[in-house]
Amino acid sequence: MSVAAVALAAGCTSQGAGGGGAEPPAAPAGPAGPPKAPSATATAVPAADDAKPPAPSPSPSTPDARTAEPRVLMTEGTETEQVRELQARLRQIGHFHRSPTAFYGSMTAKAVSGFQRKRGLAATGSVDETTWRRLLGATRTPTADELRPATTNALDEPDPRCLTGRVLCISKESRTLAWMIDGTVVAAMDVRFGSENTPTREGTFSVGWKAEEWESTLYHTPMPYAMFFSGGQAVHYSSDFAARGYNGASHGCVNVRDKKKIASVFGQVKVGDKVVVHW
Numbered sequence: 001m002s003v004a005a006v007a008l009a010a011g012c013t014s015q016g017a018g019g020g021g022a023e024p025p026a027a028p029a030g031p032a033g034p035p036k037a038p039s040a041t042a043t044a045v046p047a048a049d050d051a052k053p054p055a056p057s058p059s060p061s062t063p064d065a066r067t068a069e070p071r072v073l074m075t076e077g078t079e080t081e082q083v084r085e086l087q088a089r090l091r092q093i094g095h096f097h098r099s100p101t102a103f104y105g106s107m108t109a110k111a112v113s114g115f116q117r118k119r120g121l122a123a124t125g126s127v128d129e130t131t132w133r134r135l136l137g138a139t140r141t142p143t144a145d146e147l148r149p150a151t152t153n154a155l156d157e158p159d160p161r162c163l164t165g166r167v168l169c170i171s172k173e174s175r176t177l178a179w180m181i182d183g184t185v186v187a188a189m190d191v192r193f194g195s196e197n198t199p200t201r202e203g204t205f206s207v208g209w210k211a212e213e214w215e216s217t218l219y220h221t222p223m224p225y226a227m228f229f230s231g232g233q234a235v236h237y238s239s240d241f242a243a244r245g246y247n248g249a250s251h252g253c254v255n256v257r258d259k260k261k262i263a264s265v266f267g268q269v270k271v272g273d274k275v276v277v278h279w
Contacts, residue, residue: 070128078104086127088142089135090115091154099152100142150188150261151176158183159278161204166273168227168235168265170254172202173279175246177235177254179265186268189261192241194233194252201252205229205275212266219251224259225266229275237262 074083083104090096096111109125116123119134127135149155153175162169163183170177172193179187193200207227214223218232226236238255240248245257254277256262 070130073127073129073132074104075126076104076106076109083108084147085142086132086135087111088146089139091146092139092142097154099149100147150185151190153190155185155188158185159276161274161276161278166270168207168229168269168273168275170235170275170277171279172200172277177256179268187261187265189256189258189265191235192238192246192248192255192257193250195249198249198251200250200254200277201230201233202277202279203230205277207269207271207273207275209271210266210269216251223253225256225262227266227269227275235262235275 084102087100156174223236228234241255241257
């Protein structure tokens with residue numbers, strides 16, 4: 001995202017010459033003769049050096065610290081670890097719904113504005129000292145998993161069917177897959193599902209068979225690290241998902257976009273392990 005620079009041209013106006021009083025002309029020279037004594041009623045004109053100096057201009061007033069604008073700490077375009085913490089804290093209280101990235105973009109600005117409005121602050125979308133203090137008071141220090149979570153989408157509460165045994169627990173609501181063993185999440189990843197015309201089936205299944213390299217016999221597309229659980233529907237890596245994200249859909253399979261993660265889970269899952277697809 002580029003930020004347009006705005007050039008400001010400063011103009012100046014010419015100032016006219018001041019209208020100071022002219023020096024009175026010298027009196028015409030009279031006939032030669034002895035100098036006259038000055039009149040007793042003559043008023044002496046002070047010399048220029050005797051003129052009273054002008055009063056000094058008042059110095060600019062110092063801003064009152066109580067009315068000074070709070071210092072901005074983070075704004076759009078900032079990329080720091082403090083931004084990652086900001087995003088993790090906003091996520092704790094429901095204002096930010098993606099994984100922390102450490103980059104302050106438009107989504108982060110929108111989340112900050114929402115937080116500011118809810119707490120009666122000026123909704124600038126930038127984090128000043130006041131906003132940061134309020135956020136620190138409303139949240140706790142993020143854990144390592146909160147700062148760098150396993151998925152872009154937040155994992156929801158696991159379905160009760162996922163809490164025992166070895167399970168691929170797949171949530172359509174959060175669009176995530178959690179590989180769980182006895183209620184503990186071992187690995188998690190983002191997934192997408194079939195379209196309205198080719199929906200991914202919901203329910204409790206089991207892994208029927210696996211294939212590290214496979215090509216769809218119906219659509220002739222590659223399905224690496226496929227783990228079939230319901231007829232031709234499988235959990236597998238999708239290069240299309242990796243490239244297009246949620247702009248596309250599968251033909252009913254559970255697509256994974258993180259090839260490294262699905263490869264690791266593929267090596268751990270056994271034929272017969274449970275698969276739960278739920279909302």
